[in-house]
Amino acid sequence: MSGVLFDEPGPRARRRTRIATVVTAVALLALLVIAVQRFARTGQLDGDLWAPLLDPRTDEFSQVWSIIGSGLSVTLRAFAVAALASLVLGVTVAAVRLSLGRAGRIPLVALVELFRGLPVVVTIFLAGEVLRLVDSGTSTFWALVLGLTAYNSVIIAEIVRAGVVALPKGQAEAGLAIGLTPGQVMRSIQLPQALRAMLPAVISQLVVVLKDTALASIVFNDVQDLLYAANRLRLVLDNPLQSFAVIAVIYIVLCVILDRAAVWTEKRLTRARPSSAAPVAPAEEAVTRV
Amino acid sequence: MFDPVLDNLDLFWSGFLRSVGIALWALLGSMVLGSLLAVMRVSPVPVLRAVGTAYVAVVRNTPLTVVLFALAFGIPALQVNASFYVFGVAGLTLYTAAFVCEAVRSGINAVSPGQAEAARALGLTFSQTLSQVVLPQAVRSVVPPLGNVQIAMVKNSAVVGAIGVGGELFSVYTRLSSAQGYERLPILLGVAFFFLLVTIPAGALLAATEKRLAVAR
Numbered sequence: 001m002s003g004v005l006f007d008e009p010g011p012r013a014r015r016r017t018r019i020a021t022v023v024t025a026v027a028l029l030a031l032l033v034i035a036v037q038r039f040a041r042t043g044q045l046d047g048d049l050w051a052p053l054l055d056p057r058t059d060e061f062s063q064v065w066s067i068i069g070s071g072l073s074v075t076l077r078a079f080a081v082a083a084l085a086s087l088v089l090g091v092t093v094a095a096v097r098l099s100l101g102r103a104g105r106i107p108l109v110a111l112v113e114l115f116r117g118l119p120v121v122v123t124i125f126l127a128g129e130v131l132r133l134v135d136s137g138t139s140t141f142w143a144l145v146l147g148l149t150a151y152n153s154v155i156i157a158e159i160v161r162a163g164v165v166a167l168p169k170g171q172a173e174a175g176l177a178i179g180l181t182p183g184q185v186m187r188s189i190q191l192p193q194a195l196r197a198m199l200p201a202v203i204s205q206l207v208v209v210l211k212d213t214a215l216a217s218i219v220f221n222d223v224q225d226l227l228y229a230a231n232r233l234r235l236v237l238d239n240p241l242q243s244f245a246v247i248a249v250i251y252i253v254l255c256v257i258l259d260r261a262a263v264w265t266e267k268r269l270t271r272a273r274p275s276s277a278a279p280v281a282p283a284e285e286a287v288t289r290v
Numbered sequence: 291m292f293d294p295v296l297d298n299l300d301l302f303w304s305g306f307l308r309s310v311g312i313a314l315w316a317l318l319g320s321m322v323l324g325s326l327l328a329v330m331r332v333s334p335v336p337v338l339r340a341v342g343t344a345y346v347a348v349v350r351n352t353p354l355t356v357v358l359f360a361l362a363f364g365i366p367a368l369q370v371n372a373s374f375y376v377f378g379v380a381g382l383t384l385y386t387a388a389f390v391c392e393a394v395r396s397g398i399n400a401v402s403p404g405q406a407e408a409a410r411a412l413g414l415t416f417s418q419t420l421s422q423v424v425l426p427q428a429v430r431s432v433v434p435p436l437g438n439v440q441i442a443m444v445k446n447s448a449v450v451g452a453i454g455v456g457g458e459l460f461s462v463y464t465r466l467s468s469a470q471g472y473e474r475l476p477i478l479l480g481v482a483f484f485f486l487l488v489t490i491p492a493g494a495l496l497a498a499t500e501k502r503l504a505v506a507r
Contacts (some may be wrong), residue, residue, distance in 0.1 A: 020335045042368050117489035119448035129475045214353035218452035244360035248352050253349035
């Protein structure tokens with residue numbers, strides 16, 4: 001689409017584009033200069049604010065990165081457990097919801113709508129309270145995992161359900177016709193196809209799980225995740241801008257890796273079985289996963 | 291059980307209104323900034339395209355919590371001072387704009403290329419094509435994803451309170467549960483109720499709109 005919004009530029013349009021390019025480049029450069037000046041004037045470019053984070057020769061460097069490393073390991077562990085649990089629970093909820101009759105699924109639908117409407121941060125708070133009531137000794141790490149799972153399994157269930165609904169009716173009918181039970185049809189015919197079609201959407205939801213692990217720092221004061229590490233560093237080193245910049249880059253790299261994985265699986269899946277009888281349902285737009 | 295909520299209903303109500311205010315500012319700001327970014331991403335000027343793409347790539351992959359903390363604690367280091375309210379609204383706006391941009395861009399891409407080709411054939415310029423032909427049609431396919439983005443923004447506005455904005459629902463929770471020592475669970479359920487008060491009707495409204503637009507298409 002973007003290709004047809006403007007013609008293959010002729011000499012005059014090319015000149016206009018060149019002029020616009022130069023003008024915007026100059027404007028952006030000016031903004032950049034102003035920003036850099038601001039950084040310089042307030043001493044934010046000083047080496048000693050950046051060195052502990054970036055220069056291996058400083059005394060703090062190894063300690064700084066061991067803090068970041070342990071934060072990273074907590075973040076990744078919370079992500080891994082919550083992602084796995086959300087996947088298993090999400091697929092189960094989708095399967096159960098599809099198998100139930102109109103009346104039977106009302107409580108399940110209500111539960112899905114409830115968790116979909118709540119901010120994740122509130123869900124994590126709630127998980128913390130509920131776990132505390134069950135057993136006051138439970139670690140907050142598990143409260144974080146439970147809160148993330150409660151929200152994301154519901155979203156993944158919706159994605160998987162959309163995948164099953166989008167399958168051609170003939171798939172289930174053929175299964176029933178050869179004598180499979182409805183449960184077998186769901187397990188061995190509908191779910192595998194739905195999961196394949198929706199894998200990219202599911203993976204982009206996993207990016208959300210990864211980003212939401214950062215909420216731990218505002219809910220609990222003892223989950224020592226990546227953002228916790230950043231807050232500790234900024235207080236010790238007195239360099240908030242620099243600490244957050246480094247942590248943000250780590251989050252971005254992690255998310256981009258997951259994102260690439262989504263693109264890669266999408267490519268593989270579309271290539272894998274070109275003659276597949278089942279038209280693959282369009283993966284839900286990844287853009288809405290905020 | 292819900293006495294702690296009912297006793298402080300006026301506090302909850304004023305917190306709710308303040309949260310709604312934050313969300314409305316972010317709604318307005320993110321729509322403007324996001325649409326601007328989307329136009330940049332489809333424009334013929336390479337520099338603008340690159341800036342738009344870079345913005346989305348960076349902001350979309352950073353947790354909102356990190357964006358908010360970086361603004362609230364990092365920007366004062368540049369001797370630019372503002373209230374936490376401003377930083378909170380700014381953070382939510384900058385974050386949501388990246389998603390608005392992607393929603394609008396996917397809407398622009400959903401308009402059949404023939405429309406733009408026809409407009410181009412009539413000799414309309416890039417900006418005329420976009421504003422007179424493509425965008426009015428894109429609005430249709432943009433409504434569902436944009437609605438989802440903004441509902442998510444309302445939910446995300448809960449996080450804004452964490453940097454210490456004060457007065458909104460998150461602060462009502464911390465104030466009542468830690469400072470005044472109320473039982474935490476009922477207070478939390480009260481906060482949850484006020485969020486559901488916005489998100490569930492908004493979701494239903496969006497679903498209804500989606501259905502209407504789908505028929506019209």
